[in-house]
Amino acid sequence: MTDADRASRHHALLTLIACGGASAPRRQLLEAYPVPEAALAAGVASWRALGLGDAQIAALRAPDTASLMRGRAWLADRNHHLLGWHDPDYPSLLRRSPNPPLALFVAGDPARLWHPAVAVVGSRTPTPGGRDNAAAFARALAGSGLAVSSGLAAGIDTAAHAAVLAIDGLTIAVLGTGPDIAYPASNRALHARIAAHGALVSEHLPGTGPKPGHFPGRNRILAGLSLGMVVIEAAARSGALITARLAAEAGREVFAVPGSIHNPLSRGCHRLIRDGAGLVESADEVIAALATIATELAGDLQQRLVDPISSGHGIGPAVQPLGPPADPDYKNLWAALGHDPTGMDQLAQRTGLTPANLSSMLLLMELDGRVAMEHGRYFRKG
Structure with a gap:
């Protein structure tokens, strides 16, 4: 995704957030269209058909420019992200909770x-x-x-x-x-x-x-x-x-x-x-x-890794699946791990993998019983 495409997506999602009101109709709007830009361009008839109220429609037609500018300025930082309801990187646990938010602003790694x-x-x-x-x-x-x-x-x-x-x-x-x-x-x-x-x-x-x-x-x-x-x-x-x-x-x-x-x-x-x-x-x-529930979350994560979709404003480049033992990234990470605790920065240097890749792979390895973490550092078990 180009910088222009990313800016367009941010603008559309920020506009949908800024219009306020009930989240459910706006979630339905994002489900009905492939990207936020299309949802914003759908027009009054589609917005009304999906349950948006008069105040929300008025706000979409005449958005608060100052709020949008603050949002765009904040998102200019590489450590700042915006996950929308349409985004495959939207956290699965939160997605299944009552009244989940339309979008999340995240400072740090989503x-x-x-x-x-x-x-x-x-x-x-x-x-x-x-x-x-x-x-x-x-x-x-x-x-x-x-x-x-x-x-x-x-x-x-x-x-x-x-x-x-x-x-x-x-x-x-x-x-x-x-x-x-x-x-x-x-x-x-x-x-x-x-x-x-x-x-x-x-x-x-x-x-x-x-x-x-x-x-x-x-x-x-x-x-x-x-x-x-x-x-x-x-x-x-x-x-x-x-x-x-x-x-x-x-x-x-x-x-x-x-x-x-x-x-x-x-x-x-x-x-x-x-x-x-x-x-x-x-x-x-x-x-x-909580051990059983944590394992279920690992299943959700594995599915997310097997079927990656890059949103352009979420976690970023799609993370590769952990895969079988023959997977090169898996073998690379396993070789980089030792029996002495190793920090994430050092693992990234040893493997050349991104922190997002490492975080996802290490999570699955932890839940699989192969790896443990102590004081924020990882090591092989057994």
Whole structure:
């Protein structure tokens, strides 16, 4: 795809995002036409037939130029991506969740959104013990090869993201703002580190500030991207409980860490346990419970690799399938791996493969039992 074609596609998708309103009719529009450009050019009769309302149609006919310019400026960075509903690189778990977003702005490698992830959430004002528990669970989950997702909020979210970055693991932050806005402002440095070493995800146009109505939507995306969710310290009425409910509605496993009956921040977790959430005391219990679901996600990824389609604004060049042992890339990667842990950068240097290829291949090798990850580094098992 040429730069002009890419710009045209971005313009069409940004226009569809900026028109706002219900997502379902716009998803149907993208399903009805092969590319966003065709969907945008379809015209009023087609838009109306697919369920778009008067306000959406008016916004498509006279888009907000300033919003589109901010979006195009943000996408000019090579580390910034836009995945639309029509895109084969749109994460399969999220696609199967209730009310998935029309599109995702991603700072970082979009392939990381296919990596099996566990959400770690909880209070914005945790106790020191709760903060320590969040960090311990996040480190153990990341050390097992899972990604750790959260919402970049203060408190438990911050502790989980920071703990994973400290061991060079993979962490994903789902935002209730535009992808360029750090919220809270105290997490500006953490926001930048996650963009560089993990992935930042938002359904909102660049430049969108924090609004109360955005955070329930942020929570539904967090639930939809994750295999399961661990709640660590939550008051009886808290956003973490809403996120846990959304995870359960999306068919995800919900786990809660119990605490002292004298701690008000334990009441939400105890309520979740009474309502059927799994009581967990260690990350190993979470990892064991999610093993089967992680294998199913690997199947989705294998299918994506076998039938690649390049969208021009998603992950980029199509990743090649892992294939049988005779596959040259597979043999190349296996030879580059040793029994000593090796980082992704070094593997890329040894093999000449892109990080997107390596990430996908290593994920399948992990789930196949051939490879393990420790502190963000990979090595042969056995």
